[in-house]
Amino acid sequence: MRWARGGRMTRRAPGWCGNEPEPGLCTEIGAASGLFSFDPDGWDAYIGRIRFAGAAVLRPILSLLGTLFSLITLVVVVVGLSLGAVLHIYGQDLPSHESLANYTPPTISRIYSGEGRIIDEFAQERRLFTPASDIPDLVKQAFISAEDKNFYTHGGYDAVGIASALVDAVKSRGRNLRGASTITQQVMKNFLLSGDRQMERKIKEIILATRIEETLSKEKILELYLNEIFLGQNSYGVAAAAQTYFNKSLRDLEPHEAAMLASMPKAPSDFHPVRQKERLLDRRNFVLREMWENGYLTEEEYEAERAQPLRSVQNGDFAPFSAELPPRDYFTDEIRRQLSQDFGEGEFFTGGLSVRATIEPEMQVHAARALRRQLEAYDRGRGRWRGTGLVLPPEALDSEAGWREALSALSVPRDIDLDGQWYPAVVLEPGDQAMRIGIEGVEGIHEVPRKDISWLRGDFRATFTPGDVVHVRRATDDNGTFANWSLRQVPEVQGGFMAMDVNSGRVIAMQGGFSYQASVFNRATQAMRQPGSSFKPFVYAAALDSGYSPATIVIDAPIEIDTPQGLWRPRNSTNKFYGPTPLRTGIEQSRNLMTIRLAQEVGMDVVARYAERFGVYENMGQFLANSLGSEETTLYNMVAAYAMFANGGERVRPTLVDRVQDRYGKTIYRHDLRDCVDCDDPTIPATRGPRIVSDREQVMNAVTAYQLTSMLKGVVDRGTASGAINLPVPVAGKTGTTNDARDVWFIGFTSNIVAGCYIGHDQPRGLGRAAYGSSLCGPVFQEFMTEAVQKYGGGPFEVPPGGHFIKIDRYSGARLPDDAEGEFVVAEYFRDGEEPIFGLMYDGGFAMGTDLDLFQAGERENVEEVTTSTGEKAQVGGKASFGSMSSGGLY
Incomplete structure (x- = not known):
């Protein structure tokens, strides 16, 4: 062992201490170590030797730490530069997110009668646009709980959610791929990007999400999402879906119904309310639990809503909205044809137009009945049977369930009302005195008496065969009570x-x-x-x-x-x-x-x-x-x-x-341009109408x-x-x-x-x-x-x-x-x-x-x-x- 004194190194004999600064110290050290003796005059050398030994130990550690720090710094810089390069590359040529501020989603165009009753609607996507201010908080809370619980706090993307999804994907070796998209990201995907699961699309989605968060408010983003999202059954947006599944407006939804709608975005086809009822019920209850855990429902409300059965229009629990609409007819279809020419087919089917029709529903019924009556009278006078031309296969006639299912699947007119509703029916057995038939929507097996078909020419039994699809209606006696079922057919002659x-x-x-x-x-x-x-x-x-x-x-x-x-x-x-x-x-x-x-x-x-x-x-x-x-x-x-x-x-x-009004209620077409001079005059006598000035040619x-x-x-x-x-x-x-x-x-x-x-x-x-x-x-x-x-x-x-x-x-x-x-x-x-x-x-x-056979005055023609x-x-x-x-x- 060497000792330093004043820069001079000396070797001392083991066990010798010299001038010991503290009596016994050198002896104890020497005895303990057995390596050196203390030089009474070498205290500085002693300290120097200690320092030298520490430096020798720390030098490799510090070197390792420096290397690690440099490496980490390099990695951070490389990652940062790479991330910046990626963001720069994928951030180029992205769709303009600012256009969403003025986005007008495709919505239903509706036709109203003069009394304001909806009589028909046309749409490529069945959507009813609803501003965020008109969407109840309950509906917003259900979708936030189901899709993005941190919606109001994140800046467009959820880093924790993305990391969790990556971990799950790695653990499952790619079998468990779940989305980690926020509502903002889904808005970007639905509006501006494709729906494929590619890293490139995900990066663009995040970039756009951060940008849109700086442009639009959270409520506006939520409005876009809740009006655009597809929820199955050709329903886009929550308002249309509420009508489709429950025949209700948004404000009338119960929590469990809102939770059911919020279950749909994940995979609408996988959560059908009838075919996948149990799966949808589990998903609905999951959303309810999330709403409770997020503080949107109390525990009592959660338990009560969770106990509610899964009800829907599709399951027969509510009458469908379409049942309240009259069948589409020539009047509204002609409006569709004319307005498609005037405004363009795209605008008519997606513009959310409100069309006030001139139709008088009561008079339309009379018109249809009058024309139908005369066409049928002419047709029956010809005495020829054509029928519908449709025949059910023999195997469908083996059971009542079989022919009912087959009959319901046929495209046959169901909009005829002439002296009563006409029903599609199937001939089960032609008989000598009566024909046995099965009628759509009417329980049991029924008969058409032979006398009812007396207007037909030819052999009765040879005219009809089992499986023939026909129309029938109820016939009444002079007192208006049911007499028998009467056979009918759509006339070949037509008219307008x-x-x-x-x-x-x-x-x-x-x-x-x-x-x-x-x-x-x-x-x-x-x-x-x-x-x-x-x-x-x-x-x-x-x-x-x-x-x-x-x-x-x-x-x-x-x-x-x-x-x-x-x-x-x-x-x-x-x-x-x-x-x-x-x-x-x-x-x-x-x-x-x-x-x-x-x-x-x-x-x-x-x-x-x-x-x-x-x-x-x-x-x-x-x-x-x-x-x-x-x-x-x-x-x-x-x-x-x-x-x-x-x-x-x-x-x-x-x-x-x-x-015609646009989606904002602005009148874009008005037919009657005449000027009503004194319509606002309260002094007009009750016996006189207002004066209308016309400038017509x-x-x-x-x-x-x-x-x-x-x-x-x-x-x-x-x-x-x-x-x-x-x-x-x-x-x-x-x-x-x-x-x-x-x-x-x-x-x-x-x-x-x-x-x-x-x-x-x-x-x-x-x-x-x-x-x-x-x-x-x-x-x-x-x-x-x-x-x-x-x-x-x-x-x-x-x-x-x-x-x-x-x-x-x-x-x-x-x-x-x-x-x-x-x-x-x-x-x-x-x-x-x-x-x-x-x-x-x-x-x-x-x-x-001069030799003409002329009519004389008063002679009958x-x-x-x-x-x-x-x-x-x-x-x-x-x-x-x-x-x-x-x-x-x-x-």
């Missing part, structure tokens, strides 16, 4: 009907066929058909505005016209002719030859411009045959045009929509409109519609029947309501000899307008200023004294300042022979008695053939 206000153009009812579920094609707006004689008023309107009057004489006699297709010989229905006849009688009796001559006199270019001005056509062909209604148009256009006759000649734009002279209305009133009073229409108020209208009765029409109006009907096969073919506009469409108009008059009333047609009445002979057109009376007398309205010239005749440039489809007798004329009249109208 619509009614509208003549002043505003508001469509109050529309039926586009027998059953929307059987055929969505709307025959009122989409079917292009020949209007036949119902077009003739536009020829007469053009003439009246061109200086003709109701007393103007036009020759009713045969015509021959050389066309590129051959010689055209149009004729009247009866093959008889009137000779010189006033315009009034010509339209009342629907004289084809008079109409052609009049069109030739006025000019088909003028007639075409008139039809286009009224909106019947966009570009009408200028052919004489078109004066008889041979060019196709829609019932929608025709009814709107007739409304302009009724309201004094003012432009009417038909509409199914009064108003005058399509035709008001005097002309009244003259034409008066002539069309004659059609109903004594013309081709006289046997079909009988209402307690004045009615004007016109029938229409095309060649071989391929299309039959009637359009009529009172002082405030115009309605029209069309009936025909979708693939045009003749309806039979008894088919006329008056015999088929007349009863539809009569049934509907009987109800309409009770609701809307009606009165005399308003006589405009600027004219005066003169009595004439309606057969000869001669002027009569003012005191003349009788069946042949009619008071015609003439313009002031235009003294009519009586006795002047027009032939359109076609000569009239009806020449044949027929049985109509309703079983009633009617007098009609003969039909024209294609060779005698290539197209156009008869009656």
Whole structure:
């Protein structure tokens, strides 16, 4: 051992101490160590040696610590730089999180009736947007407890949760992959990123989550989440889900119901309320426990809610919301079609529009019933059975449960209500005296008696086989009590009907066929058909505005016209002719030859411009045959045009929509732009309505409109519609029947309501000899307008200023004294300042022979008695053939 003294190293003999600073110290040390002796003069050397020995021991330790510190620092720097590089790389080209501040999620567009009742809704994603302020705290607490208990405290991501998820994934060797996303991260994933489980997406998600936390408040983030999240059953957002699962609003939810909704985001398909009921119940109870542990529920509330059974619409515990909506029909689907064109399909299905429809639900029921009744009456008169064309497989008939399940799965019309609801049914056993059937939604096995099917032609047993799917309804006796089940079928013949206000153009009812579920094609707006004689008023309107009057004489006699297709010989229905006849009688009796001559006199270019001005056509062909209604148009256009006759000649734009509002309640469309001058005046007498100022275009002279209305009133009073229409108020209208009765029409109006009907096969073919506009469409108009008059009333047609009445002979057109009376007398309205010239005749440039079989004054036109489809007798004329009249109208 060496000892240091004053920088000089000496070696001392063991056991020698010298000048010991403290007696016994050196001896004790030396004795204890046996390594050195103490030098009495070497205390400094002693201390130095101790220091040297400590330094020798600490030097490697300090070196190790320095190395570790450097390594840690390097790792931290590398990790920091790497993390920064990763954040920089993945932070580039990310979607703008700031756009979420103005995000408007796709929401349901709803259609309301005038009374504010929801009648239909359309959506790509069934979502009802609800602001955060309107979402109850209970619902927020349920989702926070289930998905992100630290939502209000973290900065967008939960580091502890992420670490825990990583540990679980490592321990399970990748089998237990669970998410650790916060609600903010889920918002980023749902709105701006994909849903795949990749590290890249997760990094982007965290970056965006931290950014959005700096941009939006927690409540706004929660609002986005609760309105966007998919919760199964095509429900997006909590409001739609509450309606889907419980048929409740958010404020009416119980804690256990809110907890059930909060269970869904994890995997909606894995928590079906019926198929996975137990699994969903466990998840719901877990959410309730989390709510209790987080302080949102007391222990008593938790225990009580946990004991509640799992109830849902899907399990039959609540009536579905859809049950409160009427079945979708032609009216609301036409609104969908028109608004999709006006606003774009995307905006209509996702914009959350509130649409106030013009429909009058009560009148819509009457319209559907009236049209269906006539279509079925015609169909049953044919005596042919077609059925639904659907047959259940034999194995499904082995048990009641089997055929009920198979029947419920079929796409068969279930929206028909005609003298009672029509039910889908299956033939189980045709019998000699009765047919045994099973009926959807009705317990037991039932029978249809043989007498109920007496209208069918052919062998009864050969017509039906077990498994045939049919329709039936309850039949009642004279006392209104149930008598038996009655067999029904959807008619092959189709038609359309619509009614509208003549002043505003508001469509109050529309039926586009027998059953929307059987055929969505709307025959009122989409079917292009020949209007036949119902077009003739536009020829007469053009003439009246061109200086003709109701007393103007036009020759009713045969015509021959050389066309590129051959010689055209149009004729009247009866093959008889009137000779010189006033315009009034010509339209009342629907004289084809008079109409052609009049069109030739006025000019088909003028007639075409008139039809286009009224909106019947966009570009009408200028052919004489078109004066008889041979060019196709829609019932929608025709009814709107007739409304302009009724309201004094003012432009009417038909509409199914009064108003459209966006999701914020701002009106973006309003149909009626008229100015109500004194609607806010409280001093208006109860006997007088407010004054409304209209700036609508005058399509035709008001005097002309009244003259034409008066002539069309004659059609109903004594013309081709006289046997079909009988209402307690004045009615004007016109029938229409095309060649071989391929299309039959009637359009009529009172002082405030115009309605029209069309009936025909979708693939045009003749309806039979008894088919006329008056015999088929007349009863539809009569049934509907009987109800309409009770609701809307009606009165005399308003006589405009600027004219005066003169009595004439309606057969000869001669002027009569003012005191003349009788069946042949009619008071015609003439313009002031235009003294009519009586006795002047027009032939359109076609000569009239001298040996014609002319009708005499008062001679009846009806020449044949027929049985109509309703079983009633009617007098009609003969039909024209294609060779005698290539197209156009008869009656």
